[in-house]
């Protein structure tokens with residue numbers, strides 16, 4: 001067999017393996033595989049794009065509905081009723097990701113129980129000069145110095161009206177707590193709920209681990225609620241306080 005023959009075979013093998021690899025990676029990306037996102041997709045993305053560009057591109061893709069499939073059905077245990085609203089699960093996206101209310105539908109499609117839009121300023125403003133967002137990869141942390149860049153309240157209000165959002169506040173004297181800061185697992189969420197939060201939200205873990213983090217947290221939370229004998233989230237709200245009296 002000639003050298004050219006083996007060279008061609010080697011090329012074919014690389015093509016088949018490479019093609020298979022690309023196909024398999026695409027499958028895991030679309031499927032929203034937790035480990036694949038945490039170990040491959042997000043670290044590679046972070047190597048090639050700056051934090052702000054990654055953020056802008058993510059919001060764009062999500063606003064166009066380009067999100068991993070979420071076929072997961074939240075269990076009834078995760079359902080919460082707060083301020084007269086029904087939430088399919090208590091895990092939401094914190095302020096600062098969808099600052100201008102552009103990707104709400106896609107974010108719900110990914111599995112978030114609620115989405116906080118903003119912060120929104122009264123008038124449009126650019127925020128600080130760039131660079132203004134920094135990753136501390138080893139600490140899995142983000143430094144935010146956006147300086148409240150915002151399309152302004154009028155523009156965002158029109159967007160929300162277009163979506164059919166209605167402001168409805170029925171607090172009946174009770175103000176629910178939303179737990180935020182360092183939520184990246186079901187246990188983190190439950191600790192905040194047991195301490196009195198009715199809902200929890202996250203940002204950094206979503207930025208580092210990608211969309212599959214939502215399914216991971218809700219699945220773990222559901223299992224923990226069951227293990228700790230709670231039939232629903234609201235039964236667990238403030239459980240630590242009650243056991244302290």
Ligand SMILES: Cc1cc2nc3c(=O)[nH]c(=O)nc-3n(C[C@H](O)[C@H](O)[C@H](O)COP(=O)(O)O)c2cc1C
Nearest residue numbers: 094095096118119142144180181182183202203204
């Ligand atoms: C890049 C970035 C931008 C943020 N922008 C806002 C904002 O506009 N308004 C706000 O109230 N919080 C903002 N936050 C704070 C988050 O909403 C959240 O409270 C905080 O990141 C702690 O949660 P975490 O540990 O899950 O990230 C921002 C956070 C980050 C990382």
